[in-house]
């Protein structure tokens with residue numbers, strides 16, 4: 001065993017193989033090794049949610065994972081949301097409802113909401129509030145974010161509830 | 163805010179994992195879901211030279227029925243798996259109600275039951291709930307297994323009975339008693355934050371009177387705190403206002419919490435009593451409905 005390891009994983013549909021330091025977090029790996037700097041780092045210790053990505057279908061904090069723990073995993077990051085110039089329904093709703101100002105927290109909110117709406121495609125406001133309770137925004141205020149997620153739900157969640 | 167260098171091992175069997183721990187002694191540290199331990203490493207409050215990652219060890223997760231009607235929960239079971247288990251509310255409503263109170267859903271996606279129990283944050287829900295439920299922990303080392311009760315496992319502020327060469331492998335929760343009343347409640351500044359004060363309790367009734375009870379608080383000391391004097395007061399009594407008022411007073415008197423930046427000791431004593439009274443009231447009002455009786 002050494003302090004470096006070969007890592008194979010898929011990010012936004014693209015396969016990667018890289019030699020990484022075992023102490024490197026998944027967030028730093030995405031940003032510094034893959035140049036996917038859309039995943040932001042606010043606190044680097046699991047409090048702010050800015051680094052949220054989707055790993056094998058589940059929203060996780062990428063600052064609380066070692067990159068090597070993602071061996072064989074399939075990841076989705078904010079870069080994978082838009083389809084070329086066409087914004088993802090959540091991104092479009094964030095724009096429409098003014099759910100961001102500086103945008104620092106936005107990737108984390110978007111990935112949190114993406115995973116949440118897959119599981120709960122027609123949420124109540126209370127459920128949206130609970131879902132984003134682990135993400136901190138320091139400038140916009142949460143109300144527009146809650147509205148944007150509610151607005152995007154029918155489209156972003158895939159199959160709306162009957 | 164980056165972990166210090168370490169050697170990383172990712173064993174696939176429990177045998178491998180425990181022999182690595184044996185070999186590395188106090189230098190080795192187990193990594194499970196990482197939701198408590200990764201922050202400690204990033205803040206350099208922990209600088210282990212060897213990490214033994216359990217995440218690829220097979221056979222350590224899942225919720226199974228125990229022989230006696232209780233539950234055998236693999237230590238690596240994600241908290242989210244408990245939350246999604248549709249049968250858990252019937253099999254153990256107190257445990258099922260505790261899980262959604264842990265952190266946020268992104269944390270529970272990754273966080274494990276065993277990780278939270280061994281990390282032993284005094285404000286965490288699962289240590290208190292396992293104490294209240296009379297759970298047993300199976301600790302495995304290269305030399306074999308031993309079983310320690312949750313009550314004996316917690317020794318003080320973030321101190322537990324686990325040795326450096328041991329892994330918590332299974333949590334055994336006794337069968338839920340039919341007709342048991344229960345509640346869990348906590349006060350935190352924001353949803354998902356650690357509790358400033360919390361209580362997990364149950365009461366078994368004999369007609370209108372309480373036959374047996376367990377009252378365990380968290381966030382009010384170095385470890386989960388059982389208030390036996392309040393339990394005694396409940397026994398043989400009806401859960402009426404006068405009794406609950408007195409239980410509130412006893413809990414407030416018995417607690418010996420510390421002050422910290424989150425809350426003063428006085429606040430915690432006061433709120434501990436009030437929360438206990440309210441939780442008992444809620445338990446009595448809910449009755450046994452939907453609790454698997």
Ligand code: FES
Nearest residue numbers: 042043044049063
């Ligand atoms: S950077 Fe990961 S939670 Fe804040």
Ligand code: FES
Nearest residue numbers: 101103105137138
């Ligand atoms: S938009 Fe600035 S922190 Fe949320």
